[in-house]
Amino acid sequence: MGYNFHITRAANFWESEETPIGKEEWEKIADGTPDLVFEGHVAWNDIGMQRIYAVSGESVNFSWRRGHVVIEGYYSDRAERIANQLAASLGGRVQGDDED
Secondary structure, three states: OOOOEEEEOOOOHHHHHHOOOOHHHHHHHHHOOOOEEEEEEEEEOOOEEEEEEEEOOOOEEEEEEOOEEEEEEOOOHHHHHHHHHHHHHOOOEEEEOOOO
């Protein structure tokens, strides 16, 4: 199992449905972010198909799930900078799987 990061407005990402980032809100920000490229869809077992966005030239992707944005892949310095910019735009913060 890998280690993921999350963009959330909640104290803990697993509580994101209490203070959610809306799917449409996320997609609008993602579509307007020059560093992100729409790459297709991911099929989450619990919520179905969701859009996936990648960072050009990096092995990291972003997808929405139940009120937060999941960040998977290699979390480089550039990916971290983009994630923090996205989080600020969404009024949230970046949190790792272990709550950091």
